[in-house]
Each structure stands twice: as structure tokens, then as C-alpha cells.
Amino acid sequence: MSTSQSGSFLDLFESLFTAGDPTAQEKVAEAANVRLIKNLFLAIDQGDWITVETMLAPTVELKIVGAPELPFTRSAHGREATLAAIQHNFGIVHNRKPHMLAVIAQGDTVVVFLHEEGEIRENNQPYRVAGVQRFVISNQEILLGEELIVSH
Numbered sequence: 001m002s003t004s005q006s007g008s009f010l011d012l013f014e015s016l017f018t019a020g021d022p023t024a025q026e027k028v029a030e031a032a033n034v035r036l037i038k039n040l041f042l043a044i045d046q047g048d049w050i051t052v053e054t055m056l057a058p059t060v061e062l063k064i065v066g067a068p069e070l071p072f073t074r075s076a077h078g079r080e081a082t083l084a085a086i087q088h089n090f091g092i093v094h095n096r097k098p099h100m101l102a103v104i105a106q107g108d109t110v111v112v113f114l115h116e117e118g119e120i121r122e123n124n125q126p127y128r129v130a131g132v133q134r135f136v137i138s139n140q141e142i143l144l145g146e147e148l149i150v151s152h
Contacts, residue, residue: 013038016103030105033137037103037110040135040142044090053083057141062086067129067149070120082145093127095119110135127151 017034018024024031036055043051062076062085071092073085096118104111112133119126129149136144 012100013041013103016100017105027105030107030110032140033108033110033135034103034105036137036140036142037112037135044086049083049087052086053079055140055142056082057138057143060142061144061146063144063146064089065148066131067127067151069125069151070127070129070149092121093118094121108137110137 014031014034017031021027040052040055043049043055056079058079059077060079060082062073062082064072064074072089076082076085096116098114098116101113101115102111103113112135113131114133115128115130117126117128129151131147131149134144134146135142
């Protein structure tokens with residue numbers, strides 16, 4: 001995956017978290033969780049799988065629902081299986097153009113709303129999806145990564 005594909009996407013991450021919330025600067029725990037998820041996306045974009053692995057809790061769970069045309073691994077449990085699923089899922093798509101719409105954080109949870117288009121690597125078939133991703137974090141490790149994807 002090219003390291004430049006998601007640059008502007010990631011540049012917006014923290015500003016979307018603070019947008020419209022005059023007290024966002026006071027939300028220290030939430031801001032740290034938002035930075036963790038931003039860094040997760042950055043590490044994935046750079047193919048830095050060692051860093052991705054360190055962000056996952058030993059008992060992490062991955063759940064993906066929707067967009068059946070995308071041949072994703074949709075469920076994984078544990079650090080090793082989740083890392084393999086992430087590598088697989090990002091490995092089967094290319095020319096990704098994600099567009100972030102919102103980042104919301106409350107307590108241990110970060111929610112990301114986004115649109116993405118790109119191609120399935122195997123056949124260069126284009127895809128366009130909208131998604132909601134929910135991450136649950138504890139001690140700066142990701143316990144749950146859950147995504148609802150809708151094709152459009």
C-alpha cells in the first residue's frame with residue numbers, strides 16, 4: 001500500500017474530533033484514544049505491521065459487517081489472528097481513497113465515519129463504501145475493532 005494514499009485522510013483525524021466541541025481540549029483520555037486510532041491508521045497505511053501489532057490487546061476482537069462484495073476476513077479473535085485479518089483486508093484492495101466525515105470519542109470508545117473508494121486488487125473491480133468504525137480501547141491497546149460497511 002502506498003504511504004501517500006491516506007495522507008489527507010489522516011491529517012483531518014484530530015481536527016474532526018475537536019470540531020464543534022469547545023471543551024474538546026479538556027478530554028485528555030479521549031484525545032489520547034483518538035491519537036491511538038490515528039496512529040493505527042497511519043501504521044496500516046505504511047504497512048508497519050509491527051507497530052500495528054503493538055497497538056492490539058492480546059484479546060482483541062475484529063468484527064466487520066456488510067459489503068459482501070468485498071472479500072474481507074470479517075471476524076478475528078486475538079492479536080495474531082486480528083493482525084492477519086487486517087493485513088489480508090488491506091492487501092486485497094488498492095488505489096484506496098478514504099474520506100473521513102467525523103471522529104467521535106467518548107470514554108474508551110472512538111467512532112469514525114468515512115467513505116472510501118478504490119479497487120479490489122485481484123480484478124481491479126472498483127468499490128465504493130460508507131462505513132462506521134467503532135474502537136474500544138483500554139490502557140492504550142485496542143480491545144475491539146468493529147465496522148459496519150454499506151455499499152453505495
